[in-house]
Every structure is written in structure tokens, then in C-alpha cells.
Amino acid sequence: MWLQLIQDPNLRWILLGSIFLGLSSGVIGCFTYLRKQSLLGDAVAHSTLPGVALAFMITGSRNLWGLLLGALGTSLLATFLISYVTRKSRIKQDASLGIILSVFFSLGLMLLTIIQHSSRGNQSGLDKFLFGQAASMVRSDVNTIVIVSIFLLFICAVFFKELKLLCFDFEFAKGLGLPVILLDHLIMLLMVIVVVTGIQIVGVILMVALLITPATAARYWTDKLHVMVIISASFGVISGAIGTLISANVRNLPTGPVVVLIAVCLFVFSLLFAPKRGLVVKLLLRKKLRFLQQNQLLQQELEMEAKHEY
Amino acid sequence: MKSPLKVKNLTVAYEKKTVLKNISFEIPEGKLIGIIGPNGAGKSTLIKSILGLVPSLTGTVEIYGKIPKMQRNLIGYVPQRESVDWDFPTDVLDVVIMGQYGHLGWFKRPGRQEKELALNCLKQVGMDSFSNRQISQLSGGQQQRVFLARALAQKAQLYFMDEPFVGVDAVTEKTIISLLNDLKEQGKTVLVVHHDLNTVKEYFDWVILLNEELIEIGETKKVFTKAYLQKTYGGKLMMLDAD
Numbered sequence: 001m002w003l004q005l006i007q008d009p010n011l012r013w014i015l016l017g018s019i020f021l022g023l024s025s026g027v028i029g030c031f032t033y034l035r036k037q038s039l040l041g042d043a044v045a046h047s048t049l050p051g052v053a054l055a056f057m058i059t060g061s062r063n064l065w066g067l068l069l070g071a072l073g074t075s076l077l078a079t080f081l082i083s084y085v086t087r088k089s090r091i092k093q094d095a096s097l098g099i100i101l102s103v104f105f106s107l108g109l110m111l112l113t114i115i116q117h118s119s120r121g122n123q124s125g126l127d128k129f130l131f132g133q134a135a136s137m138v139r140s141d142v143n144t145i146v147i148v149s150i151f152l153l154f155i156c157a158v159f160f161k162e163l164k165l166l167c168f169d170f171e172f173a174k175g176l177g178l179p180v181i182l183l184d185h186l187i188m189l190l191m192v193i194v195v196v197t198g199i200q201i202v203g204v205i206l207m208v209a210l211l212i213t214p215a216t217a218a219r220y221w222t223d224k225l226h227v228m229v230i231i232s233a234s235f236g237v238i239s240g241a242i243g244t245l246i247s248a249n250v251r252n253l254p255t256g257p258v259v260v261l262i263a264v265c266l267f268v269f270s271l272l273f274a275p276k277r278g279l280v281v282k283l284l285l286r287k288k289l290r291f292l293q294q295n296q297l298l299q300q301e302l303e304m305e306a307k308h309e310y
Numbered sequence: 311m312k313s314p315l316k317v318k319n320l321t322v323a324y325e326k327k328t329v330l331k332n333i334s335f336e337i338p339e340g341k342l343i344g345i346i347g348p349n350g351a352g353k354s355t356l357i358k359s360i361l362g363l364v365p366s367l368t369g370t371v372e373i374y375g376k377i378p379k380m381q382r383n384l385i386g387y388v389p390q391r392e393s394v395d396w397d398f399p400t401d402v403l404d405v406v407i408m409g410q411y412g413h414l415g416w417f418k419r420p421g422r423q424e425k426e427l428a429l430n431c432l433k434q435v436g437m438d439s440f441s442n443r444q445i446s447q448l449s450g451g452q453q454q455r456v457f458l459a460r461a462l463a464q465k466a467q468l469y470f471m472d473e474p475f476v477g478v479d480a481v482t483e484k485t486i487i488s489l490l491n492d493l494k495e496q497g498k499t500v501l502v503v504h505h506d507l508n509t510v511k512e513y514f515d516w517v518i519l520l521n522e523e524l525i526e527i528g529e530t531k532k533v534f535t536k537a538y539l540q541k542t543y544g545g546k547l548m549m550l551d552a553d
Contacts (some may be wrong), residue, residue, distance in 0.1 A: 034398065161408075162411070162416070164408075165408050165411055168395070168398045168408070169393070169394050170393075171358075172389055174362070175361050175362075175382075175387040175389075176382060176411060176412040177379065219399065223399050224399060224400065224401065225398075225399045225400055228399050
């Protein structure tokens, strides 16, 4: 049955989109994880909703570029507001993030309701943006994701060592003369782009999981950044692909939750079975050491007894 | 002969509070110079503002006659150890190679030459057998030596070090000071923010006494005296031995 599905050319395109989303999300997710800005991804995702709604209201169409522009606009505004509030008031960043996220998301939901009640309501398909629906994508949507992903991968490859140094030692990077503020903004911009293109597949609410989970899972497997990025991208691809395959074949099942569940399974697997850092491995190692220790003690005792017999 | 560092009227403020007030001094080449002062005196801030890491209100800084931005390749920097997340996925060799990013430029990837130089620097601090070790598995002293190796890889003429002796074991401390003396013999200049008054006389040729303002600067034997120290530390100083 599954082979038949992949014969379907439409599904093949959609799968391609999900694969590329998983790829770029896994890559940029590593950098936002290391910069400790993962939750900002959540705020960005939630704040795209009013932008998407407004774009639809203004253009009257579901054209992806219009929606993406709207999403980009409101999410950048939200990002700016978060840092503005943090800087100019006594509110710390986590509270500021929570407040802005909630305000924008609520606005978005209200606008969505207005759209639903209007004459165009049923045709908008905007509610799919809450939890994502890969099957709603058309070929041009997929093209956009692929282009954006290739661009992101190129940037990350070209500037890899600078981004690595920025994440590891901001001060030292600055001391070397690296344009650290620009690079930091570059990471954020790439993250925003991934989120904005990804919400149609994974949805506004769960997009953050695709940013965080593959990167966190990958961390268990390696101590080298470039390997972590590759593993994270692979986990993202697997989650995106399997999640899309399943949701495309079950009626009314949104893609987001399935993708996230696959990603979490990969995470739990990593948590348990990764060599060196996995829990199971650590437990087995401890048992082995204890066994060896007891063996050693036994041997020492036998030697002492042998000596006494003389 | 241009002096490695000339500072004029440097003032740094943070949220309406002055941290450094009108600092002016010039240092000679080829010396080990300790920056001494009580907590909050602005010692770290002095280094950071010279390097352009924190903004200054007024003042000019000249490194071998030019502004620091143009002399990046002559500067080596060892920041405080706690400024970094040591759980980052990277190994010892990689950290030292990062010291050469300034020389590599934007698009070049580190190659065998960079690797060999990095191993060499690690050897100088006695850490070459740790080159593949994940940095989270290092002790404080080992981390400090890796930072030092990274600064060596910068192949600088003027080094800035922020409290390199804090929380390190005796072996590491000996390694560091011996290395600093090697650098001095090569004609390089090292500025060190230092916290332990007991070792100042032994380690440094010159001292900069700092407490928001420049109290005094000069040869240790002339400047590191009871009188000047009283002035620097105010009432906080407990006398250690007669000067």
C-alpha cells in the first residue's frame, strides 16, 4: 500500500517539500539551540498567524507569497517588540516573549474567526495553518520551500566556522573582528524564514518542536558540531517525511502533530540508546564497572588467603 | 619605536554609572604587565573597552600606532573562562584552531597547516594529548590552558588576558607563567588582569593600579608599594607583609 502512495506524483512533491523543511529546520535548529534562542522560534511561529490572516484579508487570495510576506511582517515585528520590551522595561526576556507571543497569537485567532464568518470563510483554508496540512500544498509551495532550504544550507555551509565561533564564544569572536551582531541577526533571519515557510506543513503551534527536537536529539550522538548538524538534519527529514506520509493518508489528520510525534520518538530513542550519552548505555557501563570491581575485590581476597596459608 | 598600547582619556560608563574615568597610559614593549585593583575597579572593562567589546564614552586607543580595529592580527585575547558554555559540541583541537579564524578570513576552511599549528600550541601548554577531548570533560586548569593555546594560535604581538589564574591548579599556574615568560623573551607584551596580590611581585615587571581611575603605572618594584596599594584599595586592604 505504501509503495502505491509514493507512485502518486502529487504526494511525491509534497514529500519533497516536507523533506526539505525537515532538512533546513534541523540545520538552523542546531544554531538556535546553541544560542539558547529556541523559544524565540516559538514566539516567531505564533506571531505569524495575524500576518497570514491579514494577508488573506487584504489580497483576498491564498497565494503563498502573500501569506508568507504577511507572516514575515508580523513575526519580525514581534521579534523587534520582544527585544524592545526587554531592553526598555523591567520585564525579562522570557516574560516578554510569553506576552508578545500570546498577544499576536490571540489577534491572529480573532482575525481567523472574522475570516471564517465572512463570505470567503470556508474557502480560506487558513485554519490549516494552526496544525499544518502538508497535503494542502501545491507545487509552487513546494518550490518555495526547496529554494529557501537550498539557500539556507548554502549560507550555513559558507559561514559555518564563523557561526560556530559565534555560538561558542561571542566575546572572542567580537575580539577577532567578526561582525557578531550581523551574524546573530543572520541566524535569527534564517530561523524566521524556516518558520514562515514551515507553518503550512507543521502549523503555527507545533513548528517550534521541529526546530528544537531534532537538534536536541542529535546532541546525544556526537560531540562535534558538524556531525550534530548532519544528524539533526537527518532526524528532521525522517520526521517530516514519515509525518507527511501518515497524515496524507488519514483523513482530516493534520501533519504537525504526526511530525512532532515522530521527532519525539527519535529523541527518546537517542536519549536511551545513544553511545556514550544514552541512558541505557550508561546503565550497562555502570553494571560492567561494578562487575569488574567485584571481580577485582574477589581476586584480592583470594590472594590474601593464599598468602595466609603459607 | 611605537608603543604596543597607548590609551588616552578613556571613559566607560554603564547605565549612568562611570566604570572607568579618564584613563591615560602608555606601556613599553616586551613586558609582563599586571592590572591590579579591587573588585569592581574596572579591570576587565579596561581590557574589553580597549578591544572594542564594550563601548566607551570618550577616549582613544592606539595599538602600535593604529586603532585596534586595524590591528586585529597583532592582538591575542584570553577572555574569562566563565564567559563560555563548556558544554558546546567541540573538541580541544577545534577550539585552538578557532584562534586562527582571523588569519584564515571568511571563506577558507582550516586545513593541515592550521591543525599542525594548533597541535604545536597545545604542546606548548602541555595539552597535546587532549586534542580530541570534548571540552566539557576538562578541568578548570585544563580549560584555561586550552584558552591560552588558542591565544597563542592567534600569533599576536600584544596579549590581553582576563584573570587567567583564577581557579586553576598549581601545575597549570606554573605552566601559564612559564609560557608568559617565553612570550616576553620573544619580545611580546602581555597584559594580565590579576587578582592575587601575593604573586604580583614574582610574576610582573610592570603594574597598572586601577580603581575606576588610574592610580599609578610603572615598574613593579617602584609602584607596587604599601602607599600606592593603600590608595588603590582604600580601606579594603589587609596587609600581607611589610613592603
